Amino acid sequence: MSALAEAVVDLGAIADNVRTVAAVTDTALMAVVKADGFGHGAVPVARAALDAGARWLGVTSAAEALALRGAGITAPTLSWLHRPDDDFAALISAGVDVGVSTTTHLHAIVDAAHQVGVPATVQLKVDTGLSRNGASGDDWPDLVAWARKYEVEGGVQVRGVWSHLADADTPGSPGLPHQVATFEEALRVARHAGLSPDLVHLANSAAALSAPRTRFDLCRIGLALYGVDPFGADGPGEFGLRPAMTLRTTVINVKRVPAGTGVSYGPEYVTARPTTLALLPLGYADGLPRATEGRAEVWLGGRRLPIVGRVAMDQCVVDAGAAPVAIGDPVVVFGPSTGDGRAGRHGIATTGDPAAPTVTEWARWAGTNPHEILTGVGARVGRDHLHERAGNS
CATH class of the missing domain: 2.40.37.10 (Lyase, Ornithine Decarboxylase; Chain A, domain 1)
Structure with a gap:
């Protein structure tokens, strides 16, 4: 049966976009392939991005992460949005990093790690001003304290600390420096609690391309991966991205x-x-x-x-x-x-x-x-x- 319409996805453009952003950032890149790779196909996009040099994959859900593993993709993967009763044991067994924003989730993850018999690898998310997921206020010191306790006990390995930006796609936004400062303070609190994350990341596509202070160890690229300028027609200039x-x-x-x-x-x-x-x-x-x-x-x-x-x-x-x-x-x-x-x-x-x-x-x-x-x-x-x-x- 023929489809009435067709989305032609140029995986060569995906690869070129990875290399283009990498040349700007000089950091490791996470290819965000949630929502079936922004509609492009998560598995083929993930393979093209990894072949071009991306080191990480990012998804929203456990189902998306496990689908990548089911396709034979073993690259480091972060999954960041879960119910407290999600199947964390499956993620831990599959070697998927779990994004954690609340102590409720952290306790459930540790319980699952005990069932599996291996520590869960987690990345703690702090809310720096987006007011969605991520721990904020007094919740952040509490989360990092519990994470450190569980790390000492062998229930988790805290690999990363991260956050997400609210308006990096608005050139000259006064909110960006404030979010960066908030993130750096949260990172200080985590380290003061005894955590030593190997991976610190904040930048999305827009920040990766335009805000060096946000780049840290890793940049997460979503829209730029698919060749769309995150700043639109009113942005700071052409980055050489190729729509896929x-x-x-x-x-x-x-x-x-x-x-x-x-x-x-x-x-x-x-x-x-x-x-x-x-x-x-x-x-x-x-x-x-x-x-x-x-x-x-x-x-x-x-x-x-x-x-x-x-x-x-x-x-x-x-x-x-x-x-x-x-x-x-x-x-x-x-x-x-x-x-x-x-x-x-x-x-x-x-x-x-x-x-x-x-x-x-x-x-x-x-x-x-x-x-x-x-x-x-x-x-x-x-x-x-x-x-x-x-x-x-």
Whole structure:
């Protein structure tokens, strides 16, 4: 069965992005492959990133970490968001580092370590101002004290201390220096309690590229790994990142309509002139936000053309005007092109044009960030991984 749309993922771009960021930071890198590698495919992305020099993998959940292990990937991996009753024994047995933000979680992890018979390797997270996960206030000294006690008793090995930044993607943010200072004080408290973490990390993609003071021992790269500038169009400059995903489909119906024709539900769009409408088999179930109505464009027939009317669950309509459009014509929803001229796995051409819309533009049209657009590309959209190797890392 052929997919109606295809996300072409260039693993060569993933590898290039790892090398690009590494050249800037001169630190070890953690490739963040949560949410199925931001929709790109966690396992192939992880392998490409590791082959290019990334030393760590980062995921949100136990299920994501164990899926990597199940695929034969043995590289150091940190998993950081868990329920207190999660299966920590499975993570410990798989050699996965566990992110810890509360004493409740730490006690449960130590219990699991006793069941397994080996210490759990943990990385303690401090809240430096994001106000999500991580220990803050008096909870941090309490957490590090318990961690040190358990370390002495042989229940855990504290490998790392880390945090996450709130607004590193805002150039000149006054909050960044404060978060760094808070982190450095938390690190001092941990060391005063007797901990000696081998791995200290704070920087995300934006900070890794622009804030040397945040880099410490390791930088965690998410959006930059996938080739998207974390600063957007208003950022400090071009970093040489290569977008890895191209979302493509084909025209599946064409009709010539007169002026005054309503398009899609409502209708909220009525043609002002005789025009050609092209139907695309992609909708909000596939990752095209309804909020882009009246703003979004695609690349079709060598030009940008607007999506008109409401985006439906499974389809959307392009107003092609007088442009010659035929059933089967290739469409780039967002690019860039793979540029290799071959057909994708599902028969959708991979040629395109650098003037195709970008994922950053789609995020702006939807009033969101590129992360949401990439992770929203649905499961029924086929994936074609270019430059994939068959092996384990």
